[in-house]
Each structure stands twice: as structure tokens, then as C-alpha cells.
Amino acid sequence: MARPSFEIGSVRVRAGREQALSLPITRLVTGAEVDLPVRVLHGREDGPTVWVDAAIHGDEAVGVEVVRQVLADLDPKALRGTLIALPIVNVLGFMTGDRYLPDRRDLNRSFPGSARGSLAGRIAHLVMTEVVAKCEVGIDLHTGSDRRSNLPQVRTDLDDPRCRDLAAAFAAPVTLHARLRDGSLRHAARERGAAVLLYEGGEAWRMDPWAVDAGVRGVRRVLAALGMTEPLAEDPPTPSLRSRRSGWVRARGTGMLHLEAELGQRVAQGDRLGGLFDSFGKRVRLVHADRDGVVVGRTEAPLVNSGDAVVHIAEVEDQD
Structure with a gap:
């Protein structure tokens, strides 16, 4: 039928x-x-x-x-x-x-x-x-x-x-x-x-x-x-990292942002993520990771103000 x-x-x-x-x-x-x-x-x-x-x-x-x-x-x-x-x-x-x-x-x-x-x-x-x-x-x-x-x-x-x-x-x-x-x-x-x-x-x-x-x-x-299609002809994908906690590192000053952290990068608490500079190139403040984890998001704005979200870090859950 x-x-x-x-x-x-x-x-x-x-x-x-x-x-x-x-x-x-x-x-x-x-x-x-x-x-x-x-x-x-x-x-x-x-x-x-x-x-x-x-x-x-x-x-x-x-x-x-x-x-x-x-x-x-x-x-x-x-x-x-x-x-x-x-x-x-x-x-x-x-x-x-x-x-x-x-x-x-x-x-x-x-x-x-x-x-x-x-x-x-x-x-x-x-x-x-x-x-x-x-x-x-x-x-x-x-x-x-x-x-x-x-x-x-x-x-x-x-x-x-x-x-x-x-x-x-x-x-x-x-x-x-x-x-x-x-x-x-x-x-x-x-x-x-x-x-x-x-x-x-x-x-x-x-x-x-x-x-x-x-x-x-x-x-x-x-x-x-779900059984709707045939499996992809590909090598087995890398298992997804799981996270139950994440947070944004926020700027502690105002300036032009030069980010060094890349999406997917593993970081440890205290690692340097980038820096803030004034319009003459003088460094105002560094940006550091506030936790261990992986970078899952970042701002692309060239100018940030104090308190702005800069880098999103997800803490990775222990898994087999």
C-alpha cells in the first residue's frame, strides 16, 4: 500500500x-x-x-x-x-x-x-x-x-x-x-x-x-x-567535545582589540588571549583566559569598551 x-x-x-x-x-x-x-x-x-x-x-x-x-x-x-x-x-x-x-x-x-x-x-x-x-x-x-x-x-x-x-x-x-x-x-x-x-x-x-x-x-x-538516508561516505568524525559550563571573558578596559585566540583553540586559565591598545598603539591592557577550555566564540569588533564580551570559552567535560 x-x-x-x-x-x-x-x-x-x-x-x-x-x-x-x-x-x-x-x-x-x-x-x-x-x-x-x-x-x-x-x-x-x-x-x-x-x-x-x-x-x-x-x-x-x-x-x-x-x-x-x-x-x-x-x-x-x-x-x-x-x-x-x-x-x-x-x-x-x-x-x-x-x-x-x-x-x-x-x-x-x-x-x-x-x-x-x-x-x-x-x-x-x-x-x-x-x-x-x-x-x-x-x-x-x-x-x-x-x-x-x-x-x-x-x-x-x-x-x-x-x-x-x-x-x-x-x-x-x-x-x-x-x-x-x-x-x-x-x-x-x-x-x-x-x-x-x-x-x-x-x-x-x-x-x-x-x-x-x-x-x-x-x-x-x-x-x-535517524535512518532517513544512507550514511555518509566519510571517515568517522572526531567525537564532539561536551561542555556544561561556558562563559565570556570581558574586557577590563577600553581600546582597539588585537585578538590572538582562535576559534577551536584550547586554552588554560591565565593564558594570554590578546590585548587592548589606544589609538597611538600604546598597550592599555592584556586579555587573559579566566578558565580552562576551548574557544567557541569571539568578537570580531575592532573596538571594545570596558565590560564588553571578548572571548567565549567552554569548559570541556571529561569523557571517554
């Missing part, structure tokens, strides 16, 4: 087919419609229903490219289960390179949303009802924010066995145990019973190839671990 069609919005996608569709969001003052772009791959055989999304923040381009490359290699005729892809969730922000929506709301603090709420609330409600409610696993793609770049990393609930196993399959350089934030997609989806991985990699409004590559490989590995 043929697998039943998959219903989303007003569209029904037949088994073994791929379908692009648009879910209506709002109408502009010009009368033009703004829609949420969605692509559904509905496999011929039974399997999990998974979503992957990007650009919940409109200045995060890396995830959009990750989704494009993942979809380019998938054949719905050979897929087991169903994949729902949302390459650009914050459409209005993405068109202008703005992290937020036109009303300055953070979409990732607006879930689960409301059908009669603000623009952010309506988009969140649309995603929850048409996508998340139909899925058991989700991958939420992000980059660093506010002139910060992030080492490819997964943030999830390491106390949840399924999330932990999926994060291990993704095999990002680092997996961080991250608390749930009220209003986030990850929080709202977990309340609905979905296992969610949040991927961070690269810098906002840049197409960092190393962050794209890590994201593409990670998503493909998760799909393979």
Missing part, C-alpha cells in the same frame, strides 16, 4: 515527491504578499518527520546555504520519512539583513506565538502549527550575533538521551548543554515533545565556508542516524 500523502497548508505532497510551497504571512502596504517559503520531501517509505530551519534571525545567512546544500543531495524517492525545510523563516528581516522583524521583535523570543498576535507572534504560530506540530525532530540553524563569530557547535539538552544521541551524530566540534530560553523555538518545540538541536556556526551576514561545511555534514549525519 502506498504511503499516505503529507498535508501542509493547502498542499498535499505525495509519497516519493518533493514540493515547494508558500505559507502566507502578511500583506505589505504595497499590496504584495509576504510568504514563508517551505520545501517538503516526502519519502516513499515510512520514517521520522524532521524539520530543518534557518534565518529565524534575518542576518544569519550560513544556515540558508546549509539548507540549500542538504536539499541538493536528497532524493525523495530514496528518502525514508519526511523532511520539511524552512530556509528563511524571518523573510522580512532577511531581505534587509536585519536580525529582527520590522517591529524590532526577536522572532526567537516569540514562540509559540498567536494567530492574532504581533507579526512575530503570527509567524511563530504559523511555524508551530504547520511544521513543528507535525515533526518529532528539529534542527535550528544559527550563527553568531552582534559582530561575533562562533565555532561550529550544537546546543541542546545533554540530559535528554535522544538529544544527546542526535548531537553525537551531528558531531560538531563542541556540544554545549544549553538551558531552554522562554519564547525560543527550541523551548516551544520541546514543550510539544520534539527533540531539537540548535546549530551555531560562523558570523552574522557572512557566508563562512567552514561553518557551512560543518552544518551540512552535521545535518546529513543526523538524517542518516
Whole structure:
């Protein structure tokens, strides 16, 4: 017996087919419609229903490219289960390179949303009802924010066995145990019973190839671990380092920043990470690591003020 069609919005996608569709969001003052772009791959055989999304923040381009490359290699005729892809969730922000929506709301603090709420609330409600409610696993793609770049990393609930196993399959350089934030997609989806991985990699409004590559490989590995696709033809990835504690080293002075610490670098407490200089080149203060760990984020801003976050260090958990 043929697998039943998959219903989303007003569209029904037949088994073994791929379908692009648009879910209506709002109408502009010009009368033009703004829609949420969605692509559904509905496999011929039974399997999990998974979503992957990007650009919940409109200045995060890396995830959009990750989704494009993942979809380019998938054949719905050979897929087991169903994949729902949302390459650009914050459409209005993405068109202008703005992290937020036109009303300055953070979409990732607006879930689960409301059908009669603000623009952010309506988009969140649309995603929850048409996508998340139909899925058991989700991958939420992000980059660093506010002139910060992030080492490819997964943030999830390491106390949840399924999330932990999926994060291990993704095999990002680092997996961080991250608390749930009220209003986030990850929080709202977990309340609905979905296992969610949040991927961070690269810098906002840049197409960092190393962050794209890590994201593409990670998503493909998760799909393979779920039995939806065949395993990748690659050498076994290096196991992800696990961390339950991390923190930002903050500037203890104001000046031009010259960072020496690189993403992925192992550091020990007291190690020199860089220095602050005035406009004439006189050194104002050095920046030192406040803990042992691995550098998972760094500012790319040339000028920092006292108290600004400079380097993000994750303490590594002992593991076999």
C-alpha cells in the first residue's frame, strides 16, 4: 500500500515527491504578499518527520546555504520519512539583513506565538502549527550575533538521551548543554515533545565556508542516524567535545582589540588571549583566559569598551 500523502497548508505532497510551497504571512502596504517559503520531501517509505530551519534571525545567512546544500543531495524517492525545510523563516528581516522583524521583535523570543498576535507572534504560530506540530525532530540553524563569530557547535539538552544521541551524530566540534530560553523555538518545540538541536556556526551576514561545511555534514549525519538516508561516505568524525559550563571573558578596559585566540583553540586559565591598545598603539591592557577550555566564540569588533564580551570559552567535560 502506498504511503499516505503529507498535508501542509493547502498542499498535499505525495509519497516519493518533493514540493515547494508558500505559507502566507502578511500583506505589505504595497499590496504584495509576504510568504514563508517551505520545501517538503516526502519519502516513499515510512520514517521520522524532521524539520530543518534557518534565518529565524534575518542576518544569519550560513544556515540558508546549509539548507540549500542538504536539499541538493536528497532524493525523495530514496528518502525514508519526511523532511520539511524552512530556509528563511524571518523573510522580512532577511531581505534587509536585519536580525529582527520590522517591529524590532526577536522572532526567537516569540514562540509559540498567536494567530492574532504581533507579526512575530503570527509567524511563530504559523511555524508551530504547520511544521513543528507535525515533526518529532528539529534542527535550528544559527550563527553568531552582534559582530561575533562562533565555532561550529550544537546546543541542546545533554540530559535528554535522544538529544544527546542526535548531537553525537551531528558531531560538531563542541556540544554545549544549553538551558531552554522562554519564547525560543527550541523551548516551544520541546514543550510539544520534539527533540531539537540548535546549530551555531560562523558570523552574522557572512557566508563562512567552514561553518557551512560543518552544518551540512552535521545535518546529513543526523538524517542518516535517524535512518532517513544512507550514511555518509566519510571517515568517522572526531567525537564532539561536551561542555556544561561556558562563559565570556570581558574586557577590563577600553581600546582597539588585537585578538590572538582562535576559534577551536584550547586554552588554560591565565593564558594570554590578546590585548587592548589606544589609538597611538600604546598597550592599555592584556586579555587573559579566566578558565580552562576551548574557544567557541569571539568578537570580531575592532573596538571594545570596558565590560564588553571578548572571548567565549567552554569548559570541556571529561569523557571517554
